Amino acid sequence: MxxxxxxxxxxxxxxxxxxxxxxxxxxxxxxxxxxxxxxxxxxxxxxxxxxxxxxxxxxxxxxxxxxxxxxxxxxxxxxxxxxxxxxxxxxxxxxxxxxxxxxxxxxxxxxxxxxxxxxxxxxxxxxxxxxxxxxxxxxxxxxxxxxxxxxxxxxxxxxxxxxxxxxxxxxASPQMAGANLAPEVSTQEAYTVEPSGEHAGQPPVATVVAVDLGIKAMTPARLAERGVRVVVVPQSSTIDDVLGAFADLPDEAPRGVFFSNGPGDPGAAGHEVELLRAVLDRGIPFFGICFGNQLLGRALGYGTYKLGYGHRGINQPVLDRTTAKVEVTAHNHGFAVDAPVFAEDGSPAISDAPHDGGRYGRVVVSHVGLNDQVVEGLTCLDRPAFSVQYHPEAAAGPHDAAYLFDRFVGLMTNPSAWPPALTTQPAAQPAAAQLNSEENH
Missing domain, CATH: 3.50.30.20 (Carbamoyl-phosphate synthase small subunit, N-terminal domain)
Known part of the structure; x- marks a missing residue:
């Protein structure tokens, strides 16, 4: 009733x-x-x-x-x-x-x-x-x-x-290209989300500083239910602010940095890119979602570009090249990373990150959108960092990609096992998909 x-x-x-x-x-x-x-x-x-x-x-x-x-x-x-x-x-x-x-x-x-x-x-x-x-x-x-x-x-x-x-x-209204919008949606004060569920009241398995660029509430909740303490900080935070959140931890305590989803043009987010490079330089494990994926791409020296009409919905197919599985995923993005997706033989391309003569080592596009071959994830092979373009917190949406939070916890708690191995060698992209990808540029 x-x-x-x-x-x-x-x-x-x-x-x-x-x-x-x-x-x-x-x-x-x-x-x-x-x-x-x-x-x-x-x-x-x-x-x-x-x-x-x-x-x-x-x-x-x-x-x-x-x-x-x-x-x-x-x-x-x-x-x-x-x-x-x-x-x-x-x-x-x-x-x-x-x-x-x-x-x-x-x-x-x-x-x-x-x-x-x-x-x-x-x-x-x-x-x-x-x-x-x-x-x-x-x-x-x-x-x-x-x-x-x-x-x-x-x-x-x-x-x-x-x-x-x-x-x-x-x-006469503003355009999205060139818009720096993360400061308009970010929290103004830091706050902490403690471990929840079966981990409630227990010592955290890791501590993560989440830079709020437009974070969704479900994201720290997904980490917290895995035993992670999440310190959410404003977009304007500096590397000193990030390190300050780790100040009371023992040297061996697992820790990481997370960059959230958010609005605007990643090409206008200069402060966030410099902060991320400072994280990479210190070897702190990093995970980025959506806007965070685009910022990792720019920090590594790749470009970003505006898609023709973007990906928005909860039914987008993505191939994870580390599991060879196709996931149905939730998306909301109008920009994408411009990084090599395929080698000449159709296998996943591994490229040297262009920034500063390749100081961040090798990078592979770990996730590919199957509708148009757009970059849907990056994995650094010589740094403890990875990102995805979609929303594994799945609010609302499918839960196929929830394992990525486990991957992040594993990166922080067992860094010697990084990076995950590629398990698929997809055939060369179809001509229609290639044309679609070129049109989106």
Whole structure:
């Protein structure tokens, strides 16, 4: 039976849903619909997410800061919103686009509707949009800036505002390329997450300093349940701050540094790259996720580039070249590392890290995206460091890649076993995949 205090009997529409709204792309394409959530104006880079579940985790992922998210799943909001599933303390998307919002909530965990939550947090959205046509346009033309306008913001002097005027506002909004956004989403004060579950109250198996570039709450939780004490520090932290967190540890105590996911252009994150090089120079075990993977690539001397439309969803296939297994993984990234993926014979390419004459040794692309051959992970063969482009904490998403946290714990507690051996020699990439990869550059 549905508890009496659930919103299952709420009205079919919130007042905002009866208000006209417009989604305007920077190329002038316009979609008309109804306001969903708050009314007003919002700008951002418009991207699409292919996940069919987990919209609450998507909305509260700081990596979506300054982005308008289009949901490709047609029905959104069925399970409502609760206070247990958010990945941070607020919704970070700048706008939200759906086709058919749920008319009523139907889930025993729901505490309110998604539309109510968007409105309460001031997130401007739009519904009743042909999201299939919109996604196809973004696939063909690439992600771009967009704006959502609704309510009084669509009217001037009692008349509808000209589309040309709305397009001009969108074109004047900031671009994602060159944006340094991690300082806007990072914690301002350090905090500690102690070992949990069966390790609660026990001495930590390792201590990790996690640099918050837009960290999701589930990430330190995944480490904590493996017996790790996690000290989360601000993006602005220096190497002295990192070493200070280890000051009270015995010399032999396992330790490591983690770089989280986050928004923005990795090419603009100069401070974080220098911090990571200081970590590598000291031989401290390192693990990076998503933005952290891109920053490891740049610290090693590889370039990064913007993908045509990025990877966003919870159903992306990735090959782990150390296990020869294909994982279904959760993604949210619009940039990628430009490192050699294949040798001439189609085997995994091993290259010398370009920075400073190769001082960080050899590197292999350890994980490859099977849709387009994009770099999905890096492993240093001569340094205790590795990273992946996707989200092994799986909030929300599949749990195929949870073993990567075990790999990190193993790197800290048994560094002599590093690096993991490659166990697969994939055939040369298909011509279609090669073409796809080249188009994304």
């Amino acid at each position: 549905t508890p009496a205090d659930t919103p299952a009997s709420t009205p079919a529409q919130t007042p905002a849903q009866t208000t006209t709204a417009a989604l305007v792309l920077e190329d002038g394409t316009t979609y008309r619909g109804r306001a969903y959530g708050a009314t007003g104006t919002s700008f951002g880079e418009i991207v699409f997410s292919t996940g069919m579940t987990g919209y609450q985790e998507t909305l509260t992922d700081p990596s979506y800061h300054r982005q308008i998210v289009v949901m490709t799943a047609p029905h959104v909001g069925n399970t409502g919103v609760n206070d247990e599933d958010p990945e941070s303390g607020r919704i970070w998307v700048s706008g939200y686009v759906v086709r058919d919002p749920a008319r009523r909530v139907s889930n025993w965990r729901a505490q309110r509707s998604l539309g109510e939550e968007l409105a309460a947090q001031g997130v401007v959205g739009i519904s009743d949009v042909d999201t299939r046509a919109l996604t196809r346009r973004l696939r063909e033309e690439g992600v771009m800036r967009a704006g959502i306008f609704s309510g009084d913001d669509l009217v001037r002097g009692g008349y509808p505002r000209p589309v040309e005027e709305l397009v001009a506002e969108v074109q």
